[in-house]
Amino acid sequence: MDTVVTALRAALHDPDGAVVRTDPGVLDGARTDKSGWIAPGGPVAVVEARSVEHVQATLRTCSALGVPVVPRGAGTGLAGGANGTEGTVVLSVARMDRIVEVSVEDELAVVEPGVLNGALNAAVAEHGLRFAPDPASAAIASIGGNIATNAGGLRCVKYGVTREAVLGLDVVLADGRLVSTGHRTVKGVTGLDLTALLVGSEGTLGVIVGATVRLVPVPAGEPATLGAVYPTVQQAAAAAAAVVAGPERPSTVELLDALALEGIAAYLGPEVLSETVGSGSAGGVFLFVEFDGAGATEAALGAVPRLQAEGGTVHLAGSAAERERLLTIRRSFHAAMESRGRVLIEDVAVPRSRLAEMFARVEAIGREHGVSIPTVAHAGDGNLHPNFVFDGDEVPAHVWDAADAVFRAAIELGGTLTGEHGVGVLKRRWIGDELSDDVLDLQRGIRRVFDPAGILNPGKVF
Amino acid sequence: MDTVVTALRAALHDPDGAVVRTDPGVLDGARTDKSGWIAPGGPVAVVEARSVEHVQATLRTCSALGVPVVPRGAGTGLAGGANGTEGTVVLSVARMDRIVEVSVEDELAVVEPGVLNGALNAAVAEHGLRFAPDPASAAIASIGGNIATNAGGLRCVKYGVTREAVLGLDVVLADGRLVSTGHRTVKGVTGLDLTALLVGSEGTLGVIVGATVRLVPVPAGEPATLGAVYPTVQQAAAAAAAVVAGPERPSTVELLDALALEGIAAYLGPEVLSETVGSGSAGGVFLFVEFDGAGATEAALGAVPRLQAEGGTVHLAGSAAERERLLTIRRSFHAAMESRGRVLIEDVAVPRSRLAEMFARVEAIGREHGVSIPTVAHAGDGNLHPNFVFDGDEVPAHVWDAADAVFRAAIELGGTLTGEHGVGVLKRRWIGDELSDDVLDLQRGIRRVFDPAGILNPGKVF
Structure with a gap:
């Protein structure tokens, strides 16, 4: 693949390889993203574009030579969508940052x-x-x-x-x-x-x-923040739905299930939870709700009875420090999971009315496959992130089996494979479970209109 | 074109023509929409579909025979997009209304x-x-x-x-x-x-x-409504921008220029304006601003100084009746225009920062072409509806010339031909002024993916 590197350096006026990088470290770094998935092969070059002209010249060159191109930004994806696979040119726009x-x-x-x-x-x-x-x-x-x-x-x-x-x-x-x-x-x-x-x-x-x-x-004033603890995830999910359906829209509704909260307690120290949301939080489920803008406090006060009606012990943050403590619980989730091992973060979404049912399914799937699946949800959107923690670099087969069951459950409940992370490589094999052949044909047809030779990110999504 | 009618009636199991209509009145009605533009020819049939199967059978039949199909809803479009042109089958889904x-x-x-x-x-x-x-x-x-x-x-x-x-x-x-x-x-x-x-x-x-x-x-409580009168449209546009950029988002920001307000005064009677927004409104420009939801009143009170800072005389509606009176001014605009003759309602949009400039352009274009162009704007979105009032059924050439100048001005100011009405037939000839050839090629390519034979709504948009 020296040809493409030589051609790119000529086209980009980059004889010294400052833009068209081939250093093993750079090539290796481009094989992965924040999902942890590492492409089995690797790219032949990473173009660190500084300008639109660099991007154009790269694509013209790769088109002429029939070399596939993987567009890449900061490399923080969670589905392998920007990972440089075997024989590709990774086209990074990370340095175009003005x-x-x-x-x-x-x-x-x-x-x-x-x-x-x-x-x-x-x-x-x-x-x-x-x-x-x-x-x-x-x-x-x-x-x-x-x-x-x-x-x-x-x-x-x-x-x-x-x-x-x-x-x-x-x-x-x-x-x-x-x-x-x-x-x-x-x-x-x-x-x-x-x-x-x-x-x-x-x-x-x-x-x-x-x-x-x-x-x-940026909304005026301070946000008004509520933390609530529920005995069951079903109650917390019902409370989330009730608060979203209320007259004022919350700006954040996050649900941490019992396994997630347990992991956070272990990570932050149990006293953080008992000080913040009460000692009764052991085994409980946590709901974080925030309102912003004018009338935020009134809206939060109005939400309290809705949250209590589903059996919640509700705490209204009385100060910025208290708000920060509630937020820290939510924010610590990913760090808490990563402290336990490698993590596969999934991203299904279901209609809000099926959220409680989806949590029950995740729990059952975890039991059945012998996997612990702590889950956080953007509950207002019905978007769940089941986390699979494992040892070693590769996602073990039984974890994929459990993830597969989670995907199928979400689709069965009228939901989707991915709410906000994308399909990338990691969810490609399930795309046909969600989209019909006719819809996939239309999508592939559109792709051909934009990229007749199919050099852009092949093997991703479709 | 008897073949297609016969084939459609067979395919839709409609021997009596209850669904596949060919009555002259029905065919004629489908040639126009609320833009007033009447297709020079007319459709051969209007299928009044009652079910998805009717739609599928119609499209299968017309595809097989190569007959173009014009999809149509309630027929209230403003760009001729659903008008049945010569030799087409109009496929109406108006009766699929469950x-x-x-x-x-x-x-x-x-x-x-x-x-x-x-x-x-x-x-x-x-x-x-x-x-x-x-x-x-x-x-x-x-x-x-x-x-x-x-x-x-x-x-x-x-x-x-x-x-x-x-x-x-x-x-x-x-x-x-x-x-x-x-x-x-x-x-x-x-x-x-x-x-x-x-x-x-x-x-x-x-x-x-x-x-x-x-x-x-539906937001809780009553909305809080403001009416403001400005000496110039430039001041009113600046006030609209200021209020949208404020900390709380207004739910409505409508601007009526001096010609529009004059037309409304003539239609409603001048006393309606002087009672509502003061006697100083003659020759003035009207801005209607509304906030809804929790904190609406506070938000409206907070907006008053912003509106005044641009030179406005501001009225906060103190009761539902007062709000209704302010709203009536805005609502009467179309009726007021239609009472004067036939109306061509245009629909350009510009970045909010160019709104004042666009109003100035419209005024200058009106003077230059000897046309009065009363204009209302969804000012918060930079979306203007310049109205051209004329006599007779056809839009006169000098009105199209003025409209042409308006379109070009909007595009020149970084805006668009159509904010919310669509291209249809009436704005087709300007689409190339806004979209590049490459973009149009992509769009036509996508169209071919969905409809390779090009039987859907030919002659519209592209």
């Missing part, structure tokens, strides 16, 4: 794809604005990657997912052409909505090189 | 496409829910049509456009196959987002026969 423009009046930002979600939020905070999508990985995940996976997060129960936050895109097609979709306006129906189509397309349609994203005002 | 399911817990409804927006809202009101998109035509427009055009409305500044309200679709493809996209969950990224792609596709990709739509809680 915030090109912030328009306070139009409440938008124009960014390069490698800008980190957290960096954009830090930059626009002085204007009282923020980019609403807040995946748990916000500090380390790029906006381009958020767009490629249609990332969600804790706030999307009120503020919507990434799709709602993207106004327009600059995209380089497989043959190197640069196209722009969408506009700087919040509305627009001229022709088909290619912007929405590109959001969540996981690098299979084009390489995002620029984005015009919506910013929203 | 609300199949309302899930209060999942805050969704499953509907047939012919359900009227207003009818759905009436049906779910008892559960304290509503379908957020609220085009001015809500009482007479169908959900299927709302989806086909990605309809907006007054509330979308806070609640988003139709795309955000659609979770899943059942669609019959040109060859008669029925496919389902999306899910009952609020999140999901399994494969490409065909649901979002179909929203706003104006009948060019498939015929929507079912939709799972999101419902949202």
Whole structure:
């Protein structure tokens, strides 16, 4: 594969390999992401693009040579979608990380794809604005990657997912052409909505090189935060549904099941839980609910009886410090899991009315397969993250069997394989369980329109 | 064209023509919509489908015979997108108007496409829910049509456009196959987002026969409503931008320019204005701002100084009756225009920061072409509806010249041809001014994936 490296260095005017990297460490790093899945082979080069021209030249060169290209951002994906597989060129846009423009009046930002979600939020905070999508990985995940996976997060129960936050895109097609979709306006129906189509397309349609994203005002005042403990996950799920269906929309509704809470207690020390949510929390299920904006406190007070009606012991945070303690419980979940071993984080979603049933299924599947599956849910969206903790580098077969049962259960309950992480490599074999052959044919047809030779991210999603 | 009628009646088991209509009155009615544009020729039949099977049989038959099909809902479009042109079969889904399911817990409804927006809202009101998109035509427009055009409305500044309200679709493809996209969950990224792609596709990709739509809680309490009068449209536009950028999101921000307000005063009687917004309103510009939900009154009070800072005389409605009077001013705009002659309602959008400039352009274009162009704007979205009033049935050439100048100005200011009405027939000739050839090629390619023979709504959009 020296040919492609030589051709890329010539096309990118990079004789010394500063952009077209072939160092073993760099190649190796691009084989994996935050899912922990490591591609069995590896890429022949990692192009660390600094400009749209680099991206165009890379795609033109790889198209001409028929070499597959794996678009990659910050590498924080959870489904293997950006992992460099055997014989590919990984096209990283992580170094294209300039915030090109912030328009306070139009409440938008124009960014390069490698800008980190957290960096954009830090930059626009002085204007009282923020980019609403807040995946748990916000500090380390790029906006381009958020767009490629249609990332969600804790706030999307009120503020919507990434799709709602993207106004327009600059995209380089497989043959190197640069196209722009969408506009700087919040509305627009001229022709088909290619912007929405590109959001969540996981690098299979084009390489995002620029984005015009919506910013929203940071809500006034302090949020009002509630923690509630329930004897059973069914009660907690019912409470979550009740609070979301209430007159004021909560900005966050997170549910930690008993195994998750037990893991957090072990990680943080049991006193943290008993001090925060009471000593009765052992074996309990935790629900974190937050309201923001004007009337947040009234809304939280209004939610208390709804939470109690389902059997919850409810705590309203009386200070910023108390709020922080409640938030710490939720925030510590991933660290608590990772302290126990390697983790496979799954991402199913079900209609909210089936949330309790889905938790029951996860529990039953865990018992049946002899696997502990601590689960956190963006309960307001019916989006569960069952976590499978295991030893060693490879996901063991019995864990995949349990995950398989979880996927099938979610689809059976009218849900989906993936709420916000994407299909990537790891969920590809289940896509046919959710989508009909006719729908898959349409999707493959659209992919061929954008990329007739199929050089973009082959083996991912489809 | 007797062949196609005979074949359709056989395929739909409709020997008497109760479904496959050919009465001249029915054929004639299907040549037009609320834009007033009448197709020069006319359809050979109007299929008044009662079921998915009718839609499938119609498309199979027309595919086999190569006869073009125009999907149609309630016929309230404003761009000619559903008008039956020469030699087509109009496939009306207006009679597929059942609300199949309302899930209060999942805050969704499953509907047939012919359900009227207003009818759905009436049906779910008892559960304290509503379908957020609220085009001015809500009482007479169908959900299927709302989806086909990605309809907006007054509330979308806070609640988003139709795309955000659609979770899943059942669609019959040109060859008669029925496919389902999306899910009952609020999140999901399994494969490409065909649901979002179909929203706003104006009948060019498939015929929507079912939709799972999101419902949202009706905000608690009464809204808080402000009316403000400004000496100039530039001040009013600046005030609109300031109020949207404030910490609490208004649920409605509508701007009526001086010509619009003058027309309304003539229609309602001048005393209505002077009683409501003061005698200083002659020659003034009117801004209607509303907040809803908890803290609405506080939010409105907080907005008053922002509105005053731009030179407005601000009135906070002190009672439901006062609110109604302010709302009546906005609501009477279309009736006021229609009382003066035939109306061409345009629909450009610009970034909010260019709203004042766009108003100035519209005014200058009106002067230059000797046309009066009263304009209302969903100012929070930068979406303007310049109205061209004329005599006779046909839009005169000088009106199209002025409209042409308006479209070009909107695109020049970073905006779009159409914010919420769609391209249809009437804006087709400008689509190339907004979209590049490469983007149009992608769109045509996608269309071919869905409808290789191009029988769906030919001559519309593209």
